[in-house]
Amino acid sequence: MERIFLGIDLGGTNIKAGCLDHNFNLLCKTAAPTDADLGPDAVIDRITDTAAKLLSENGLTMESVEAAGIGSPGTLNIAEGMVISAPNFPKFRNIPLRDMLSRRLSKPVVFENDANAACWAEYRAGAGKGVNDMLFMTLGTGIGGGIISNGELVHGYFDNAAEFGHIIIQKDGRGCVCGQQGCVEAYSSAAATAKRAGEALQAGAKSSLRKIFETNGDVTCKDVFEHCAQGDRLAVNIVEGTCSALGLLCVNLLHITGPQRIVFAGGMIAAGQILADKIRYFFEQYIWHLKPEPVEICLASLGEDAGIIGTAALALHAEQQGKL
């Protein structure tokens, strides 16, 4: 019987679960509402029920599961398998999620933050396959990510590595939600992209976005990218501001961990290859010409499945390293 690995992607809205084989094939997947407000015990029940249902509906059994992985949002203690706190999980305070789940499943469980799990998925099975030094960056409401250095995730001493959104690229620049000034997230997140467009429209800029702005009181990042694709000058300027800050961020990250490839993910990559091309363009503007820096900049390939693939693949990795 083939041994499989269970991946759990715990989100504020949904729990996603999937099964992976040794070759990183996603055999099956499902999702269920998290109902985080009910608290940790109810969420653990929901996870185990969802996993059991997924297995039985696909002709699999818990006996065939070698190990599980779970990815969580929030502030975590990775080594201890604890959720210290998480914005959408008000009742989760110092919850030993890894060990609770391990007891319920009677399986070893690997614990990771959600961005690192998605990073690991792209590294082992997606756009970073075969690349041992890789950066992964999610462009959503905020900007997060993960770092693979010499084939392993970088966690940092306080499990605080890869907070890429809060790298300051402009001293005394735009205020960020985090309280710092000049963070790349204040320019380039989906929220900041929409906000910068809204500010320009408010100030009277001519744009094909005006109708949406006057109807809704704001515009979305998706609106901005759509009108950019249609050639609207304001939208092009805003998108270039977004990509310019990301290109500069790539320069900085290159000078720190020296990646072979930088993989962008998150909602914003729906814009397609033009996004990677524009980031690359600005990267080339900002990088030194002392010596060539042939870092690759590309888009993630696993989409919404990255969380379940990554957590299951981390369980597989732990098994291969004899760390279960």
Place this chain on the structure above:
Amino acid sequence: MERIFLGIDLGGTNIKAGCLDHNFNLLCKTAAPTDADLGPDAVIDRITDTAAKLLSENGLTMESVEAAGIGSPGTLNIAEGMVISAPNFPKFRNIPLRDMLSRRLSKPVVFENDANAACWAEYRAGAGKGVNDMLFMTLGTGIGGGIISNGELVHGYFDNAAEFGHIIIQKDGRGCVCGQQGCVEAYSSAAATAKRAGEALQAGAKSSLRKIFETNGDVTCKDVFEHCAQGDRLAVNIVEGTCSALGLLCVNLLHITGPQRIVFAGGMIAAGQILADKIRYFFEQYIWHLKPEPVEICLASLGEDAGIIGTAALALHAEQQGKL
């Protein structure tokens, strides 16, 4: 007979050599002129002669040497043990320095860049002892450094990690020698600190530095720090500019690799604890207050011996890992 490790620090002016025991005690050390212009074979002769003399003068023999480490400046291929090019070594082009030295010594040789070797020394035997996630930064004519992540050096795919001086902290900021704009090195290296003071003096700023400036046509970084300690307002402003950019850099680095400790080294740390205190002050100004970030900022403790201790300690590490 105790087994010892030989460390070689290859510099443009001098070759330094030292012997380390298993407990990181520096048993003896020496130095000799590099005479790099004579080319790779002559430099290898000089290294082996210097090492042989060091051993015999200290009652040691080549038989007791388990392995050697060598740290080199320049653009390197670490895995291949090659010097691709190095500014003060005009005849060094794609030189297999590691294997040349290994053949001459009849010992395994570990090869590393000079900044990483010094980083490793502080990590194993200096200000970073016991800290598995550490950053090391040298403040000299330029700014370089090294990264320890989970107890290992980060090299990057192209051996291009830890180019801390060329992290851009100000988009479209001061021009840097590297061709980029707004690099931290353009504000905070010893050369940039002296240059910013010279610019202000040229523009007519009042300062106790003026006499030196008018006599010599410029001021040194050391002058600026000395006059800062005496309370000269311009010198204080210049030093604060230096430390402000370094504090911001610490914020950025914290958000990337998540170190427990950041260790500053290089000529500028002759200024003493005030330097670390001022960098810490600005770090606190720029860092978010979302959650505490108790990263430690301190000064290196091994001084000029870091190169020989680090290279020897890397040879010891390779031996302990069974990688010789």
